[in-house]
Amino acid sequence: MTGNGREDETRMRLLDAAGEIFSSKGYQAATVREITKLAKANLAAIHYHFGSKDRLYQAVLEHAHREASRRFPPDLGLAPGADAKARLYAYVRALLLRLEDKSRHAWLSRLMAREMAEPSPNLTLVVERCLAPANVVLWGIVAELLGPDADPLAVARHSQSIVGQCRHFVLDRPVLSRLYPDCDPGQGGVDAVALHIVRFSLAALGCAGGRDYRPPNLVSGSGDAS
Known part of the structure; x- marks a missing residue:
């Protein structure tokens, strides 16, 4: 699998994990740590792929819709x-x-x-x-x-x-x-x-x-x- 392929896969895992966490706990209560843990990604992954928890939330909604x-x-x-x-x-x-x-x-x-x-x-x-x-x-x-x-x-x-x-x-x-x-x-x-x-x-x-x-x-x- 190429580097880009691995990055795309990590990004999708983060989106799916964030969707599950945000929907069950809400935006405010959800933490970056539990999202990355569910996605099996390191703590820096959200910043690398989305820039912030806020932008991750936006990306989750747009992707799902x-x-x-x-x-x-x-x-x-x-x-x-x-x-x-x-x-x-x-x-x-x-x-x-x-x-x-x-x-x-x-x-x-x-x-x-x-x-x-x-x-x-x-x-x-x-x-x-x-x-x-x-x-x-x-x-x-x-x-x-x-x-x-x-x-x-x-x-x-x-x-x-x-x-x-x-x-x-x-x-x-x-x-x-x-x-x-x-x-x-x-x-x-x-x-x-x-x-x-x-x-x-x-x-x-x-x-x-x-x-x-x-x-x-x-x-x-x-x-x-x-």
Whole structure:
């Protein structure tokens, strides 16, 4: 293995280890020592590869979001020119798949939930680089569904409600399964939950036929499952 290959491997181990530690302990409580120990790297490795703990945290979030978007893109393979309803279904299903992800970056949803509850000094960067691009896509879909005279506040609230439903069904599942023991919130899998959220949202948006919406056939995601 070349020197560059070894460096790349160490960098990836640091990213994965930092993701696990940051998501379980938070930015403030996580230490460089425990991250390098989990990554099987020396203490100087973080400074060498990232410059600081702060920049490592930023790199972890950007790397995980980039991988999630590669594997589960918002359009999930929709043909160009698909209508807004189909794009909404693809967006919701992709978000659910990312939240449900059990691959090596499964800590991403935990890390983002912690960032929302305990904002680090990097929150602005997280929003700008990781969340804003996807929000632009959803905003455009909702604005199209509401029509050319849509109130920006209404677009924002509907967009927030759609994301909130996705996060609620996945992240709050341990609570939901106890509140509704005879009604598994994940029954039917991602497709069933995505269809429910989209039909509910289309009805709220005032779209004709929203309650009976039939989704397009989509790919499960792109990339490998590692």
